[in-house]
Amino acid sequence: MTISPLDHLTQLLAKLPGLGPRSARRAVLFLLKRRETLMLPLAEALRKAAHEVKDCSVCGNLDAQDPCGVCRDARRDASVICVVEDVADLWALERSHAFRGQYHVLGGTLSALEGVRPDDLRIEALLERLKDGAVKEVILALNATVEGQTTAHYVTERLTPLGVAVTKLAHGLPVGGELDYLDDGTLTAALQARRTFG
């Protein structure tokens, strides 16, 4: 039995995060009413992205060119590498415009439950990037979770013999955070990381 193109499209859209079968049907109707202005351009964009976007062989970012735009940008500071867990974290840091160095995507964190071991992460690729001595600082921008920080400590151990400075993001009060609503862990971390004011 062959499935109709309508049902096939609905089924595929229903697999996207945030969409169920009902919302997928609404999306299909929405697209069909805008075939020329949205549906065909979307199909072309999907085809192009599927064929052209690939992992950057240097940092692990996703881009249509290899090395990616961040790695090729000569205006960025090549002496600082910011290590992130995945591409979404890289994009979050880029949105902030707060960092102008290079990145390195680890591809996950050490996880007992998921069976992620050091060999499954792009740690060797990071060590390879540091071999020529041009990088002076590595910033570990990993999540403030047990797995994230366990991974950060492991990466630090591997980097220490290379003599490169290793730093990490601060933990504590978020901008706009009210003490009364913060969890105990964040408050503890904020107190431990307090610094001179003024």
Add this chain to the structure above:
Amino acid sequence: MEWMDEAILLSARPHGETAAIVTLLTAEHGCHAGMVPGGQGRRGQVSLQPGNHVQAAWRARLLDHLGTYTLEVVTAHAAPWLDHPEVLNIMAAACAVTEAALPERQPMPGVYAGLSALFSLSDADLWGPLYVKWELGLLKALGYGLDLSRCAVSGESENLSHVSPRTGRAVSIGAAQPYRNRLLTLPAFLLGSGTWTAEDVLQGLDLTGHFLARHVFAHAHSRMQPAQTDELPPARQRLADFYRRAVENGAAA
């Protein structure tokens, strides 16, 4: 069905788009899994950290259903230790070993009390030796306790220095002499000595690791998924590697 209990969170994995499936070591209901609706949200991620002491309410239509949890964090044990690799490694290893070793839904009040006491330690130096002692307690709770009270050969209770890898019984330094290469070293802190080094902790981990691998993780009920069933969980292997590197670096210094 419904109950409330205090618990230590051992693991949390994503389920669907927003929920999480967590495994808790509860005080009265043993190792118990359940679903946390919204567990992948910002609030959920804060409370679903391994090692957290939580107040858990479990509900299900039937007792053998997975059920859903409502969790409230009592103490975020890991939060003060995020900058301390030794404690984080121990916490990760303890959670992984507990989840992999214990049968589901079988009350283990002694194991819970031991883990709770370990995670409540405020002195980082005590974590290593007390973790080894907790693993000894875990072996005993599972029916594989070691006999470190007297020498298996001579019967003497003094000068114990090794453990037989086959029987788990202590051997005195004199009796151990001809078989030293085949015996496991018994660190002095397990016999009541108040001092220890990273090497002592490593020897303790090798000792308990040998019997955990042989008796516990070789069994079919074990829920871990390594290549070899008699391997220790990866987090536990990383803990031993951590101490091994500490010993090597200390020797080099």
